[in-house]
Amino acid sequence: MKTIFGLFAKQPIPGKVKTRLAADIGPAAAADLYAAFLADLKDRFEATADRRIIAYSPANDASTRYFRELAGGRYELWAQPEATLGDRMSAFFQEMLQANDTAERPNGLEEQPQSNVVLVGSDSPTLPAALVENALAALDQSDCVIGPAPDGGYYLIGLRRPVAGLFDNVAWGGSRVLEQTVRNMTAHNFSLHLLPPWYDVDTLDDLYGLRGHLAAMQAAEETEIPPRTSEFVRNMDITNRNNGK
DSSP: OEEEEEEEEEOOOTTTSSHHHHHHHOHHHHHHHHHHHHHHHHHHTTTSSSEEEEEEESOSHHHHHHHHHHHTTSSEEEEOOSSOHHHHHHHHHHHHTTGGGOOOOSTTOOOOOOEEEEEEOSSOTTOOHHHHHHHHHHTTTOSEEEEEOTTSSEEEEEESSOOTTTTTTOOTTSTTHHHHHHHHHHTTTOOEEEOOOOOOOOSHHHHHHHHHHHHHHHHTTOSOOOHHHHHHHHHOOOTTOOTTO
16 A cells, blocks of 8 residues: 655745735745745655655746755655646545556556555644654545544545545635535545544634744644744744734
8 A cells, every 4th residue: 555645835925825824924924934834844744655745836937946946855746737726636636546546457467556645735834743644544444534623624634545526615715614525525425534633824813823832842842843933933023913904
C-alpha cells in the first residue's frame, strides 16, 4: 500500500491569501504570516508518506518558481486547475487514485499498487504530524477519513478510492462544508474514520487563539512548535489591529 500526502497551497501574494485576516492586520502581514505557515508545514511533513505533493495555485510561472524553491526537492509539485475549490480537490484525488480505480491488469500482470491519499490545507500551522499519520493508517480500514475543524469545515480529508460528486453542492467557506461533504460521502455508502478536531487560522480571533496555543506549547516544551510562525506571531503586535481599511 502506497501513501500519498497532499498539501493545498497558494502563493503568498498580498491581497490574494488570508483575506479575512488581512482585513484586520493588513494584506502584507497576512501574506507574510501565510508564508510562515507554508514553510513550517513543509518542514513538518517532509518525511511523511511515500509521496509528498504540494498542490499549488495559481498555475503560472512565478508560482511554480516559488513552490519549486519551497519544496527543495522533498515534494512533487501539482498545479491546481482553474476551477472551484471542490473541482480542484476532486481533480487532485482523481489523479492520485487512478490506480485504485483500475481493475486487475490484463495478461496476468499484477494489480496496480493501491494508494491511501490524504489532503490537508495550509491554514493549520500547528497540525501535528501524528494526525496525518493516523489518517493514512485509518484508510487501511475505512474508505474516507476526515479531520473536522471548529468552523464547520475540515483540515484534512483522505480517500482510498474515488467517489463521484464528493465535493458537489458544497458551500465552500461556510459553516456547513463538513456536513455537506459527509452527506455526499454517505450517499455512496463510504465508511468514515473521524479524526480529532483541529483548528484553522482564518480570522483575527483565530490568530489570538494561535498565539495562546504557541505560548502554551513553548511552556510545555513541546517538540512540534512551528518556528517561523511562532517567531512571526511573537514579534507582531496584533492588539487592536485594523490595518485593512
